[in-house]
Amino acid sequence: MTALLEIEDLRVTFNTRHGQVTALDSVSLHVNEGETLGVVGESGCGKSITALSVMGLIPSPPGRIAGGEIRLDGENLVGASDKRLRRLRGAEAAMIFQEPMTSLNPVFTVGEQIAEAIMLHQKVSHDRAFRDAIELLDRVGIPSPESRARDYPHQLSGGMRQRVMIAMAVSCRPRVLIADEPTTALDVTVQAQIFDLLNEIQRDFGAAIVLITHDMGAISEMADRVAVMYAGRVIEEASADNVLDHPLHPYARGLIDCIPALGREETDLKEIPGVVPPLHLLGEGCAFADRCAHCEPRCLREKPRLVTHGNHPAAHPAACHGVEEGRI
Amino acid sequence: MSPLLDVRDLTVRFPMPKPSLFAPRPHLEAVRQISFTLEPGRALGIVGESGSGKTTAAMATIRLTEASGGEVHFDGVDLLKLSPEKMRMRRRDIQLIFQDPYSSLNPRTRVNDIVREPMDLMEVGTPAERRERVVEYFRLVGLRPDQLDLFPHQFSGGQRQRISIARALTTDPKLLVCDEPVSALDVAIQAQILNLLARLKDELGLSYLFISHDLGVVRHVCDDVAVMYLGKIVEHAPRAALFDAPQHPYTQALISAAPSLARRKSKGYVRPLKVSGDPPSPINPPPGCAFAERCPRAQPLCREVQPELEPVGGSLAACHFPGPDEALRDAS
Ligand SMILES: Nc1ncnc2c1ncn2[C@@H]1O[C@H](COP(=O)(O)OP(=O)(O)OP(=O)(O)O)[C@@H](O)[C@H]1O
Ligand SMILES: Nc1ncnc2c1ncn2[C@@H]1O[C@H](COP(=O)(O)OP(=O)(O)OP(=O)(O)O)[C@@H](O)[C@H]1O
Ligand SMILES: [Mg+2]
Ligand SMILES: [Mg+2]
Numbered sequence: 001m002t003a004l005l006e007i008e009d010l011r012v013t014f015n016t017r018h019g020q021v022t023a024l025d026s027v028s029l030h031v032n033e034g035e036t037l038g039v040v041g042e043s044g045c046g047k048s049i050t051a052l053s054v055m056g057l058i059p060s061p062p063g064r065i066a067g068g069e070i071r072l073d074g075e076n077l078v079g080a081s082d083k084r085l086r087r088l089r090g091a092e093a094a095m096i097f098q099e100p101m102t103s104l105n106p107v108f109t110v111g112e113q114i115a116e117a118i119m120l121h122q123k124v125s126h127d128r129a130f131r132d133a134i135e136l137l138d139r140v141g142i143p144s145p146e147s148r149a150r151d152y153p154h155q156l157s158g159g160m161r162q163r164v165m166i167a168m169a170v171s172c173r174p175r176v177l178i179a180d181e182p183t184t185a186l187d188v189t190v191q192a193q194i195f196d197l198l199n200e201i202q203r204d205f206g207a208a209i210v211l212i213t214h215d216m217g218a219i220s221e222m223a224d225r226v227a228v229m230y231a232g233r234v235i236e237e238a239s240a241d242n243v244l245d246h247p248l249h250p251y252a253r254g255l256i257d258c259i260p261a262l263g264r265e266e267t268d269l270k271e272i273p274g275v276v277p278p279l280h281l282l283g284e285g286c287a288f289a290d291r292c293a294h295c296e297p298r299c300l301r302e303k304p305r306l307v308t309h310g311n312h313p314a315a316h317p318a319a320c321h322g323v324e325e326g327r328i
Numbered sequence: 329m330s331p332l333l334d335v336r337d338l339t340v341r342f343p344m345p346k347p348s349l350f351a352p353r354p355h356l357e358a359v360r361q362i363s364f365t366l367e368p369g370r371a372l373g374i375v376g377e378s379g380s381g382k383t384t385a386a387m388a389t390i391r392l393t394e395a396s397g398g399e400v401h402f403d404g405v406d407l408l409k410l411s412p413e414k415m416r417m418r419r420r421d422i423q424l425i426f427q428d429p430y431s432s433l434n435p436r437t438r439v440n441d442i443v444r445e446p447m448d449l450m451e452v453g454t455p456a457e458r459r460e461r462v463v464e465y466f467r468l469v470g471l472r473p474d475q476l477d478l479f480p481h482q483f484s485g486g487q488r489q490r491i492s493i494a495r496a497l498t499t500d501p502k503l504l505v506c507d508e509p510v511s512a513l514d515v516a517i518q519a520q521i522l523n524l525l526a527r528l529k530d531e532l533g534l535s536y537l538f539i540s541h542d543l544g545v546v547r548h549v550c551d552d553v554a555v556m557y558l559g560k561i562v563e564h565a566p567r568a569a570l571f572d573a574p575q576h577p578y579t580q581a582l583i584s585a586a587p588s589l590a591r592r593k594s595k596g597y598v599r600p601l602k603v604s605g606d607p608p609s610p611i612n613p614p615p616g617c618a619f620a621e622r623c624p625r626a627q628p629l630c631r632e633v634q635p636e637l638e639p640v641g642g643s644l645a646a647c648h649f650p651g652p653d654e655a656l657r658d659a660s
Contacts, residue, residue, distance in 0.1 A: 036593070042514040046404060142605075157606045187377035188541070189603050189622075192585035214515060217544075217587025224593060241594050258519035260548035261589045262571070269523055269548065272516040275484045 002074065003030035005054065005093075005176050010078075012049055012069035013017045015061060018280035021164050025232045026068070028306070031176065031208040031225075038083050038240065039212045040221030040255070046227040047212045051178045054210075056085035060301035072176065091121040093221045098181040104153040108162045111137070111149025114171055136167040140197055142234055159190035163197065170201055173182050177201075178210045183218075195222055216259055220244055229289035231276060234306055238316030248318035249287045252326060283306035286321070294322040330404065331533050333366040333389070333500060338398035340381075340388045344611065346586070356610050358384040360559040361398070363637070366552075373550030373567075374584070375543060377607055379542060381559040382539045386505050389537065390422050391415060403502070420450045423496035425576035427508035433480040433488060439477040443495045452499055465494040469524060486517035493524065496530070505537045510545060522548055537575070543586045547571055554580050558610055558618035561637060562646045569642030574648040576643070578603075578619045601653060617648070625649045 014212060024046045031037045039047050050292040052058050054070055057079065070077045072092060077085070089095075097103050105113060114133035115126060123134070130149070137145035140163040153161055162182060179198065183191035195218070202209055211222050219226055219240060226243040227252065228236040236249040247253040257270035274291040285300040286292070294297065298321050306319040312327070322328035334645040340359040347354070357564045359381045366372045373383045387393035389400050391407050400407045400417070410418065423446070426432045433442055449584060458623040463473045469490040480488055489509060496504055506525065511614070526549060528534060540546050548554055553570045555563045555578065563576040574580050583614050585629040595610035603622045608614060637644040641653070 024599065041517055092372070159606055187607075188543075188585040188587075189377065189581055191587075192599060193604065195587075196602070215441075215587055216515075217589055220589045220593070221587050221591045221597060222593060239594070241592065244589060244592075252518060256589075258516050259589075260519075260522060260542075260544040261584065261588050262544050262547065269519040271519045272521060273520075275486065275517070276514075 004073060005210075006030045006071040007050070007070075008069045009068045010050070010053060010070065011057060012046075012053055012278075013066045014061060014063050014279075017276075021279035022066075022197055022282070023232050024053070027229075027234055027281045028233070029227050029234065029237070031210055032142055033175070033208055034206045035224045036202065036209040036211055036222055036225045038212060038219040038258065039229060040214060040216065040219050040226060041229035042214065042255075044231075044276060046232040047229060048180055050211060050229075051180050051210065054080075054176070054178060055089055055094075055114045056080070057089075070263055087121075090117055090169075090174065091172045092174055093176040093178065094172075094174040095178040096162070096165050096169050096178065096182045098184050099155060099158070100158070100165040105162060108155065109150050109152055114149075114168045117168050118171045122190070132171070133167070136171055137164070139166045140164075140170075140201075141193065142167075143192045145316060156192075158186050159193065162186060162190075162194055166194070166197060166201070169191065170205060170207070173207075174211065174216070175207060176211070180280070181214070182211075198222070212325060216244070216256055217261055219317065221239060228255065230291070231282060232279065233287065235288070235317065235319045236317065238314075241317050242314050246314040246316075248319045248323045248328070249288075250322070251293050263279060268283070286319075292322075294328050296321070330403070331365040331401075332368045332403060333364075334399075334401040335365070335389055335526060336363045336387065336399045336401075337361045338363070338388055338400065339396045340384050340393060341396040346433075353493060354611060356611060357559050357613060359388060360613070361560075362556075362561045364554055364561060364564060366503075366594045367534055367539065368535055369529070369533050369549040370524075370552060373536050373546035373553040374537065374539045374556060375541060375553060376545050376556035377541065377582075379610065380556040381610075382541075382556055383507055385539050385556065386507060390424070390503075392424075397405050406417055416450075418512055419512060420452065420499035422505065423501040423503070423555065424505045425492045425496050425509050426508070428512050430480075430485070430488065430512070434482055438477055438479060439491050441482070441492060442480070443498060446495060446499050450499055458498075461498050461592070462494075465498050466588045468497070468528070469494045470520075485513050486518070486520055488520050489513065490524065493521075493528070494650070497528070503535050503537065505539075507539045508541070509538075511540065511542065518545070521643065543571075544603065555582065558607055558613055560646065562619065564637065565643035565645075573641050573652055574643070575645040575652070576647045577623050577625050577649075577653065578643075580653040581622075617646075 007029040010024050010027040011021050013020050065078050111133045115129035118129040118132055132143045134149050142148050142163055183194050223240045226240050227234045230251050236252045247256055254272040286304050289295045289299040304319040304321045306317045308315050308317050309324045333359055339361050342356045344354045344356055388395040395535055434455050443462045444458050489610055510521050550567050554561045557578050563579045581601055581603040605622045616631040616633055617635050620626040635646045635648050637646045
């Protein structure tokens with residue numbers, strides 16, 4: 001089976017005052033129809049840049065897709081025309097951002113904005129589109145959708161605004177829905193509502209979801225598969241169960257052991273010492289080496305590749321020399 | 329043992345703009361008659377959603393926000409009755425660390441001076457003793473003394489939070505108020521700071537008033553937990569009771585909503601307990617229980633009569649129909 005969305009060896013660079021930096025370095029990912037891929041990692045590791053690349057939204061300059069392919073149903077989107085990318089956005093792939101206020105227009109009612117999004121991709125009358133918008137608002141759980149459709153974004157709570165964003169994102173039944181930290185600005189009870197909604201929408205529309213988060217708990221509840229990113233690279237990738245129960249890469253292990261999670265016995269939190277190195281200081285070797293308890297000379301010299309080592313039933317791709325050599 | 333902090337009926341009201349010239353001025357009740365105690369050497373967590381009044385309650389407790397009513401007995405003295413001068417003397421016993429290690433440190437001051445500042449203000453020890461102390465506390469929080477001449481921007485977020493902690497500790501406070509001390513930090517860095525706070529509490533016998541919206545963080549650091557909803561404490565219990573046998577439906581909803589490693593999509597997990605809607609507005613709070621609109625157990629009584637905190641199970645809970653939730657218990 002070929003994946004619906006496939007990212008292969010994606011490389012994205014930025015021109016900065018420190019010279020050219022590589023924000024994404026041979027990133028490969030895929031998502032199948034009806035599947036949720038969780039992308040997790042610390043701030044600055046490249047989660048959003050990966051998402052923006054798919055949508056053709058990398059700010060350029062200073063950014064540039066310097067290599068690799070992004071295939072949607074086999075069609076390579078890297079280098080596609082602006083016209084093609086505009087048609088893609090909304091119709092085939094849609095994105096939900098962390099702060100819905102920045103992507104909603106404050107001077108139009110939310111019903112109007114959803115109707116607008118529908119008319120952009122479908123040949124329907126304005127009346128019809130507005131009625132569809134109300135139906136979508138109802139679908140995403142907004143109470144009294146008829147009157148809410150006539151509200152402006154600032155009249156809605158944060159949770160309702162995020163629901164409006166989701167309504168807009170699914171208005172043309174995209175095949176891929178990218179949610180970039182869709183709940184970080186929301187309260188937990190509202191976050192739970194949004195997560196449940198995303199799952200329902202996936203069941204109804206069969207969309208593939210890419211959920212970007214820094215929260216391993218969210219990954220556990222939402223994701224079928226997980227990609228762990230560090231400093232612009234995917235360092236581990238497998239089913240959510242394999243990553244959570246049998247993490248291989250020392251960074252993936254650290255990320256799981258360092259959270260004071262509910263639903264786990266109280267233990268001392270394991271720390272990951274140090275901080276993520278800035279992109280312009282990344283060297284030849286493994287970007288995690290200076291924080292790693294298992295670092296050996298080879299780790300400083302040579303970048304580990306993301307491959308499966310060994311034939312343990314839970315074996316899965318991890319970019320780590322220690323795992324390859326069987327010493328971790 | 330007498331409590332370090334004994335707060336009674338603390339209330340904070342903010343005046344709002346008048347809707348028209350002759351209309352009465354509306355008030356926003358951010359904190360509504362809350363009472364709690366904190367024993368020396370313990371950490372009390374305050375959890376609750378955005379706008380529930382956590383920060384306002386803590387700030388009013390230490391008199392950085394003006395209370396509209398109530399009493400705050402700190403070491404037996406009512407802080408709200410102290411003269412400004414006497415309150416200033418008390419300040420060295422009470423220190424504060426904030427959520428945002430970026431904006432709470434003056435960018436143009438060397439960290440050496442930043443850490444020493446509270447001692448200068450409160451005239452603690454001789455100048456030489458102050459300098460020694462800065463070095464001592466810098467080490468204690470895991471920073472290197474050779475970094476003392478640097479400016480805040482030359483440190484990472486986690487290191488900046490360490491600097492705020494060092495600064496707070498130099499006056500030997502008895503109480504440390506921590507307002508979301510790790511929510512601006514990456515998870516890996518959070519663990520470093522949480523472990524540091526846990527260690528300092530043991531080593532220095534500190535008491536914490538620890539605000540967080542993250543139940544996992546609170547469970548890790550705190551001995552007792554108070555859950556706030558729309559300006560009221562709805563449940564107050566020792567950590568184990570609160571997490572293992574919560575009595576208030578709102579506490580149950582919070583626990584059920586917090587993402588957990590124990591719930592797996594692959595295991596066909598369904599959220600045991602759902603609440604709909606958003607918290608109500610604090611401007612004209614409903615007469616009865618503020619959670620009634622969203623509560624699966626609500627009865628007509630709940631919308632009319634405000635429940636008070638009363639012992640139930642191992643908790644104090646403000647609910648007309650408290651008790652364990654079957655679905656939540658089966659799920660865990
Ligand atoms: N316009 C830009 N110019 C230069 N560098 C950039 C730009 N946008 C992003 N970057 C860099 O690219 C890297 C990846 O950023 P990205 O936004 O993808 O991180 P992220 O994983 O989404 O982090 P967060 O969790 O904070 O959202 C970062 O190191 C960032 O500094
Ligand atoms: N100075 C002020 N003037 C008017 N209203 C205020 C003021 N400070 C806080 N409030 C209001 O009081 C209520 C409680 O706010 P508070 O900041 O204490 O909540 P919180 O629980 O700390 O929330 P968060 O988790 O977002 O920090 C909110 O409705 C807030 O808008
Ligand atoms: Mg991002
Ligand atoms: Mg607050």
